[in-house]
Amino acid sequence: MPWRVGPAERAAGQRPDPYRIWLSEVMLQQTTVAAVRDYFVKFTTLWPTVRDLAAAEDAEVMGAWAGLGYYARARNLLKCARAVVADHGGAFPTSRDGLLTLPGIGPYTASAIAAIAYDEAATVVDGNVERVMARLHDVHTPLPAAKPELTALATEHTPVERAGDYAQSVMDLGATICTPRNPACGICPLRDPCAARIAGTAPDLPRKTPKKLKPTRHGIAYVVRRDDGAWLLETRPPKGLLGGMLGWPGSDWGDDPAPAPPLEADWTTLPAQALHTFTHFHLKLTVQTATVGPEATANRGQFVAQDQFQPADLPTVMRKVFDLTRQEPDLWG
Numbered sequence: 155m156p157w158r159v160g161p162a163e164r165a166a167g168q169r170p171d172p173y174r175i176w177l178s179e180v181m182l183q184q185t186t187v188a189a190v191r192d193y194f195v196k197f198t199t200l201w202p203t204v205r206d207l208a209a210a211e212d213a214e215v216m217g218a219w220a221g222l223g224y225y226a227r228a229r230n231l232l233k234c235a236r237a238v239v240a241d242h243g244g245a246f247p248t249s250r251d252g253l254l255t256l257p258g259i260g261p262y263t264a265s266a267i268a269a270i271a272y273d274e275a276a277t278v279v280d281g282n283v284e285r286v287m288a289r290l291h292d293v294h295t296p297l298p299a300a301k302p303e304l305t306a307l308a309t310e311h312t313p314v315e316r317a318g319d320y321a322q323s324v325m326d327l328g329a330t331i332c333t334p335r336n337p338a339c340g341i342c343p344l345r346d347p348c349a350a351r352i353a354g355t356a357p358d359l360p361r362k363t364p365k366k367l368k369p370t371r372h373g374i375a376y377v378v379r380r381d382d383g384a385w386l387l388e389t390r391p392p393k394g395l396l397g398g399m400l401g402w403p404g405s406d407w408g409d410d411p412a413p414a415p416p417l418e419a420d421w422t423t424l425p426a427q428a429l430h431t432f433t434h435f436h437l438k439l440t441v442q443t444a445t446v447g448p449e450a451t452a453n454r455g456q457f458v459a460q461d462q463f464q465p466a467d468l469p470t471v472m473r474k475v476f477d478l479t480r481q482e483p484d485l486w487g
């Protein structure tokens with residue numbers, strides 16, 4: 155993992171950089187290491203320090219984040235970087251309590267940075283640690299009710315010395331050995347004291363309260379292309395889902411949203427819908443397309459010239475809409 159400082163580098167005196175740990179932890183929330191790796195390299199190449207990131211344009215950062223999902227995190231990332239520069243002279247606070255005062259840094263991220271960068275005995279509890287604790291102590295209370303109990307157990311195990319190495323070890327143990335299915339108990343360093351291994355309950359833990367089914371919302375996305383090749387795009391309002399991201403003008407999303415075309419045109423409805431799943435709902439977007447002349451004016455958004463338009467800057471759901479338009483020969487003629 156490119157944000158880690160290995161034992162040999164540590165022995166040579168290299169300390170983990172809180173900026174890189176913070177960036178990786180924010181990126182890793184709700185996402186896998188494999189999905190984050192390239193984004194992390196891109197961000198640290200474009201913005202090697204928190205000062206560089208704080209000075210970046212919002213649109214540039216949102217564009218670089220596109221595809222990682224959960225876009226509120228990207229907005230918080232910028233807010234936090236700017237607070238570090240404005241209020242802390244460009245250096246992250248060096249304690250968990252100090253880190254918690256920064257925007258977008260919650261208990262988990264504050265503990266991870268404090269433990270890994272500063273070796274503070276802060277307890278880091280993510281899904282991997284919860285699983286290890288539930289099994290090590292054979293806790294049968296279902297999640298999320300079990301969280302306080304599992305956090306208390308994780309706190310008991312957190313050492314005063316080398317808290318950073320411990321935090322990374324227990325997270326890695328959960329990610330690589332004590333995996334959700336088929337835990338590799340035979341090679342686990344905790345196999346002797348592990349209560350769930352002894353009881354034979356490890357694969358069933360942690361128990362989870364069944365999730366509610368996600369509802370499905372519907373919407374309409376309007377893809378307009380001008381004769382000169384320009385696309386009608388809009389930057390979404392800063393608050394709310396996909397806030398601040400580039401997208402196609404569209405209707406509200408709900409059970410039966412009212413049409414909200416951005417201009418008068420002869421609309422074509424594509425046969426396929428764009429399907430996307432957010433944290434709390436599924437979305438089915440009907441895609442309507444139109445081509446317009448040079449005199450067209452829209453009641454929202456703005457035309458972006460073909461050579462200025464980067465589909466990669468679109469969040470995933472908007473890119474799915476764009477990909478569907480390739481079925482529409484009039485738009486690409």
Ligand code: SF4
Pocket residue numbers: 286289290331332333337338339340342343344345346348349350351356
């Ligand atoms: S012994 Fe098995 S269940 Fe227990 S912590 Fe190790 S891998 Fe997990």
